[in-house]
Amino acid sequence: MKLVSWNVNGLRACLGKGFEEAFAGLDADVFCVQETKLQREQLNLTLEGYHMYLNSAEKKGYSGTGVFSRVEPREVTYGIGIPEHDREGRVITCSYEGFHLVNCYTPNSQDGLKRLAYRMEWEEAFRAYLRGLGGDGRPVILCGDLNVAAQPIDLKNPESNRRNAGFTDEERAQFALLLESGFCDTFRLLYPDTVRYSWWSYRFRARERDAGWRIDYFLISQDAVPLVREAAIHTDIFGSDHCPVSLEVDL
Numbered sequence: 001m002k003l004v005s006w007n008v009n010g011l012r013a014c015l016g017k018g019f020e021e022a023f024a025g026l027d028a029d030v031f032c033v034q035e036t037k038l039q040r041e042q043l044n045l046t047l048e049g050y051h052m053y054l055n056s057a058e059k060k061g062y063s064g065t066g067v068f069s070r071v072e073p074r075e076v077t078y079g080i081g082i083p084e085h086d087r088e089g090r091v092i093t094c095s096y097e098g099f100h101l102v103n104c105y106t107p108n109s110q111d112g113l114k115r116l117a118y119r120m121e122w123e124e125a126f127r128a129y130l131r132g133l134g135g136d137g138r139p140v141i142l143c144g145d146l147n148v149a150a151q152p153i154d155l156k157n158p159e160s161n162r163r164n165a166g167f168t169d170e171e172r173a174q175f176a177l178l179l180e181s182g183f184c185d186t187f188r189l190l191y192p193d194t195v196r197y198s199w200w201s202y203r204f205r206a207r208e209r210d211a212g213w214r215i216d217y218f219l220i221s222q223d224a225v226p227l228v229r230e231a232a233i234h235t236d237i238f239g240s241d242h243c244p245v246s247l248e249v250d251l
Contacts, residue, residue, distance in 0.1 A: 001251045004028035005103065005143035005216060007199070007242035011036040011043065011066065017239035023047065026234070026244060029070050030094070034105035034145045036064035055079070057089040064089040065103050065144070071096065080129040085122055093133065098251050099224070100133045104144035109165035116170060123174040127181055134182065139224035141249070142183065145199075145216050145242065150175045150185065153195060154214040166215060183219040186231040186247055196233045199242045207241075218247035227251060 004026050008014040011033060023031060031050070036043075039056045050068040055078040057063040067076075073094040079086030092103045104126070109116040134140045148171045152158035161167045179185065187196075197212025206212060218231060230248040237243050 001029045002027065002246060002248050003030050003032070003101070003141065003143065003218065004244050004246045005032045005034070005145075005218065006244035007034040007105070007145040007216060007240060009035050009037075009240040009242065011038055011045075011064075013037075014239045015045065018237075019239055020047075022237045022239060022244065023068075026237075026246065028068075028246065030101060031068040032092075032101075032103035032143050033066045033068075034064075034103070036066050036089075037061050038064060053092055053094070055089040055092045058087045062088065063105060065092050065105050067092050067094055067101075067103055069094060073101075080126060082125055085125055091126075091129075095138070096251075099139045099141060102130065102133070102140065102142045102144075104142060104146065106145065106147040108147050109168065109171065111165065113163070113165060113168065116165070116168065120170060120174065123171075123177075127174075127178055130178075130183075131181060134221055139227075139251070140183075140221045141224075141247070142219040143217065143245070143247070146175070147215055148172060148175050149213045149215055150188075153193070154197075156197070156211040156213070166213060178219070182222050184222055184225050184228075186218045186220055186228050187214075187233065187245070189225065189228060190231050196235065198233050198235075198245055202241055216242055216245045218245060220247070220249070224249070224251075 053067045075095040090105045094101045149155040198216035200207035200212040227250040234244045
């Protein structure tokens with residue numbers, strides 16, 4: 001099974017920048033998107049052979065997630081069951097016969113770390129939600145823009161970004177706790193020393209200079225690690241300030 005995740009930075013905008021061509025070329029069984037920035041009625045898109053699920057933010061033009069799946073899930077849920085965390089459309093969970101797939105767009109701590117305190121509350125609640133999912137014995141796969149570079153290898157300039165959103169000690173500690181709670185970073189599992197990024201600022205020709213961050217992930221519960229076959233970051237695909245990431249797994 002092939003899974004793909006992509007922060008499209010506005011799905012309608014990305015449709016005008018090659019989304020459908022990239023979608024077809026990646027040929028995923030399940031394709032997850034983040035930062036859709038739309039309401040359902042604003043999307044005119046049919047992808048033949050796929051079921052579509054959208055979770056939109058209450059605030060129009062902001063946040064949002066989507067899933068396109070060839071196989072119809074047994075169950076689809078939106079959010080994590082806590083109203084204060086579910087207003088921004090950040091989570092979709094698709095439960096299949098053999099596994100749970102969670103598509104997540106983690107809140108950004110923002111410039112000046114204005115939202116760091118909220119981010120810490122979110123992290124605790126989201127981790128508890130994931131622990132609850134794994135209670136039925138099915139593996140859990142988490143994908144999405146998790147808005148954190150986990151290690152210094154995961155961004156171009158770690159020294160100068162130490163207290164910037166996405167590379168604070170607090171955010172990295174929360175990511176470490178997520179791994180300790182029973183998850184594995186699939187890209188680092190297969191490529192422990194590879195430098196590759198998934199997001200680049202639109203400023204200062206960052207993508208041209210490959211001055212990026214790896215903040216888009218596929219994590220898998222430890223019990224399913226032997227099923228991982230490949231993990232990739234598709235830096236050759238444009239259309240957003242992020243590029244897609246993918247996971248191939250025997251499920």
